[in-house]
Amino acid sequence: MRILLAGNPNSGKTTMFNALTGQHAKVGNWGGVTVGEFQAPVKESYSSGRDISLVDLPGAYSMSPFSPEESVTSEHIRNTHSDVIINIIDSTSIARSLFFTSQLLELGVPVVVALNKSDMAENEQIRIDKGLLSQRLGCPVIATVSTENQSSGLAQVIQTAVSLAGGHQIPPYRQGAVDLTNKDAVDRADHQRYKFVNDVVNDVELREVRANEKTFQDSVDEILTNRFIGISVFAAIMFGVFSISQTYLGPYIADWLVGWIESFQEWVSGQLQDSPPLLSTVIADGIIGGVGAVIGFLPLVMVMYFLIALLEESGYMARVSAVLDPLFKRVGLSGKSVIPIVISTGCAVPGIMSARTIRDDRERRATAMLASFVPCGAKIPVIALFSGAFFGGAAWVSWVSYFLGLFLIFSGAFVVKMVTGFQYRQSFFIMEFPRFRAPSLTHATTSMFERAKAYIIKAATIILLCNLVVHVMQSFNWQFELVAEEMQDTSILASIASPIAFLFIPLGFGTWQLAAAAVTGFIAKENVVGTIAVVYGLTAFIDTDELAMVGGANDVANVMGLTSVSALSYLFFNLYTPPCFAAIGAMNSEIRHKGWLLSAVGLQVSTGYIVAFTTYQLGSLLIEGQLGDGFIPGLIVILSLVAVSVALGQRTRANFTRQYELAVAPAV
Numbered sequence: 089m090r091i092l093l094a095g096n097p098n099s100g101k102t103t104m105f106n107a108l109t110g111q112h113a114k115v116g117n118w119g120g121v122t123v124g125e126f127q128a129p130v131k132e133s134y135s136s137g138r139d140i141s142l143v144d145l146p147g148a149y150s151m152s153p154f155s156p157e158e159s160v161t162s163e164h165i166r167n168t169h170s171d172v173i174i175n176i177i178d179s180t181s182i183a184r185s186l187f188f189t190s191q192l193l194e195l196g197v198p199v200v201v202a203l204n205k206s207d208m209a210e211n212e213q214i215r216i217d218k219g220l221l222s223q224r225l226g227c228p229v230i231a232t233v234s235t236e237n238q239s240s241g242l243a244q245v246i247q248t249a250v251s252l253a254g255g256h257q258i259p260p261y262r263q264g265a266v267d268l269t270n271k272d273a274v275d276r277a278d279h280q281r282y283k284f285v286n287d288v289v290n291d292v293e294l295r296e297v298r299a300n301e302k303t304f305q306d307s308v309d310e311i312l313t314n315r316f317i318g319i320s321v322f323a324a325i326m327f328g329v330f331s332i333s334q335t336y337l338g339p340y341i342a343d344w345l346v347g348w349i350e351s352f353q354e355w356v357s358g359q360l361q362d363s364p365p366l367l368s369t370v371i372a373d374g375i376i377g378g379v380g381a382v383i384g385f386l387p388l389v390m391v392m393y394f395l396i397a398l399l400e401e402s403g404y405m406a407r408v409s410a411v412l413d414p415l416f417k418r419v420g421l422s423g424k425s426v427i428p429i430v431i432s433t434g435c436a437v438p439g440i441m442s443a444r445t446i447r448d449d450r451e452r453r454a455t456a457m458l459a460s461f462v463p464c465g466a467k468i469p470v471i472a473l474f475s476g477a478f479f480g481g482a483a484w485v486s487w488v489s490y491f492l493g494l495f496l497i498f499s500g501a502f503v504v505k506m507v508t509g510f511q512y513r514q515s516f517f518i519m520e521f522p523r524f525r526a527p528s529l530t531h532a533t534t535s536m537f538e539r540a541k542a543y544i545i546k547a548a549t550i551i552l553l554c555n556l557v558v559h560v561m562q563s564f565n566w567q568f569e570l571v572a573e574e575m576q577d578t579s580i581l582a583s584i585a586s587p588i589a590f591l592f593i594p595l596g597f598g599t600w601q602l603a604a605a606a607v608t609g610f611i612a613k614e615n616v617v618g619t620i621a622v623v624y625g626l627t628a629f630i631d632t633d634e635l636a637m638v639g640g641a642n643d644v645a646n647v648m649g650l651t652s653v654s655a656l657s658y659l660f661f662n663l664y665t666p667p668c669f670a671a672i673g674a675m676n677s678e679i680r681h682k683g684w685l686l687s688a689v690g691l692q693v694s695t696g697y698i699v700a701f702t703t704y705q706l707g708s709l710l711i712e713g714q715l716g717d718g719f720i721p722g723l724i725v726i727l728s729l730v731a732v733s734v735a736l737g738q739r740t741r742a743n744f745t746r747q748y749e750l751a752v753a754p755a756v
């Protein structure tokens with residue numbers, strides 16, 4: 089049997105889906121969290137042995153889709169057979185929800201209404217006459233609370249749904265045929281439906297607090313969406329997230345984890361004493377060293393995941409979208425781009441996916457290609473390594489990386505706007521403010537462990553494989569003979585990476601080791617740290633005593649042979665070039681256009697190159713009084729990039745002019 093969960097955005101569909109199936113699909117306190125359909129079997133404890141599959145859909149306000157994720161819902165409901173629909177309604181706002189409900193009831197599929205968030209309705213002294221509502225809608229109505237620690241009503245919903253399958257319900261409201269191409273007719277039909285909904289709401293709902301009374305939340309919102317205060321609060325919150333995860337709590341926990349990893353590595357080396365040296369170095373250095381270096385940073389990443397989960401649950405995301413909207417509009421984006429950017433702070437893949445709720449193609453594509461400029465969890469190890477090795481673990485490195493990322497999103501959006509030429513188009517920004525709520529610590533903890541699991545799995549698969557390949561390529565030459573320690577430059581890795589390193593001379597890091605690490609970093613960013621650990625034979629990076637680098641920061645810095653200026657340039661290059669294969673895959677699905685995708689990758693590579701070049705050359709000039717190596721060739725590369733985008737922009741403008749002339753021609 090197939091049961092569908094459908095309802096308005098943010099009504100709690102995914103929360104109920106997770107509770108009924110035991111899945112961990114993404115939940116957040118704003119509309120538009122779910123952007124695709126998910127299916128899973130209902131847990132044994134709820135299904136009592138029956139084979140029930142449950143489908144979670146993106147939220148929708150109506151069967152006529154407004155945004156891409158809403159069309160996923162209406163198309164699914166229209167085109168896929170389901171036995172029963174569970175219509176989830178937010179009990180605190182039934183007036184808005186019943187429009188969609190009345191449409192669902194017309195489909196001929198049995199519906200059971202779940203009055204979800206009934207705990208919140210109770211707190212807000214909203215009373216709903218369930219019996220009367222059920223009578224007026226002609227379908228069962230059950231009060232539910234889906235949040236896990238206090239779930240109630242869920243078993244009854246499933247039982248009722250099962251008992252309805254194959255049955256027949258009479259819709260309380262029938263629209264009749266409407267000519268969808270006639271806007272007035274559609275408006276009239278919608279108006280009629282609203283009238284029906286309002287009548288029902290007036291009969292069944294009793295509110296102690298009228299909707300037009302100003303509440304405490306409204307006053308908080310007024311402050312948070314004030315231009316200046318709002319932006320400062322956002323900056324302060326992100327600063328807090330970074331400081332706590334990367335300067336205070338994170339490294340504190342990482343400290344003992346790294347101790348464990350080091351002891352483990354020593355123990356394994358001891359066990360392998362009598363085995364062939366190649367095998368023992370591959371296992372101890374290539375596998376445990378490289379993977380351990382990445383895992384060592386896990387606590388920093390976990391603390392950040394936890395804090396982001398709290399933010400996602402609180403209801404703050406919609407407010408920060410509203411406050412940044414006017415700013416983003418200036419560069420051709422809108423407040424809708426904010427959520428993808430904040431989510432990308434955890435991981436760019438879900439961040440880019442959440443851009444799907446942006447209706448305008450150009451804006452959605454621009455958001456998908458730019459969101460990954462903010463440093464994600466996988467970039468944290470790279471930031472922490474460089475800030476520790478070259479800048480005494482200074483906190484400014486991480487927040488400068490973040491705010492520079494935001495700045496690059498702005499300038500990137502500006503370039504996209506210039507190249508695509510939609511200068512005068514503005515999109516509307518509509519986003520409902522969900523109620524603020526105290527985020528659930530259990531939820532944040534589960535979410536943190538889920539993401540940590542994914543991080544560990546990645547380290548144990550992709551990262552491990554890359555480290556292994558790097559280790560082997562570094563140990564052998566093209567004749568497949570082992571290369572001696574001082575002959576490293578003849579290895580397979582060195583010969584492949586050296587020509588690439590040549591391109592990096594104007595950026596201040598033209599060695600094959602760093603080039604190899606940057607290239608493996610395109611596959612997954614954690615590889616930068618893993619590969620550096622392997623090629624330089626370094627192990628765990630965070631010291632057990634001082635939270636600085638193992639064997640002293642200077643050692644790591646010396647081994648890499650970078651000045652602090654070129655180290656910063658290398659860090660920025662890794663942060664602002666394409667983040668990983670997975671993110672490019674996600675970009676591909678949201679951009680849905682070959683030319684745009686190619687330009688997106690081109691823009692990312694160019695941005696990383698330009699930022700690194702500027703950092704290195706300007707830094708050298710300021711600190712050493714002279715420009716760095718390769719200034720002229722680097723400048724030529726950059727000027728060519730600028731010339732290409734200006735030319736593209738001009739071509740677009742010429743096209744527009746031509747189109748405009750064609751448009752006015754008949755009148756002449």
Ligand SMILES: Nc1nc2c(ncn2[C@@H]2O[C@H](COP(=O)(O)OP(=O)(O)OP(=O)(O)O)[C@@H](O)[C@H]2O)c(=O)[nH]1
Nearest residue numbers: 098099100101102103116120121122147205233234
């Ligand atoms: N108090 C309370 N909160 C709930 C309940 N159900 C869900 N929530 C919260 O409501 C918010 C939205 O939940 P989701 O499950 O993501 O909502 P959704 O309907 O899937 O939203 P979209 O995917 O955006 O359409 C989250 O913060 C949940 O924790 C409930 O019964 N009571």
Ligand SMILES: [Mg+2]
Nearest residue numbers: 101102121122
């Ligand atoms: Mg959802």
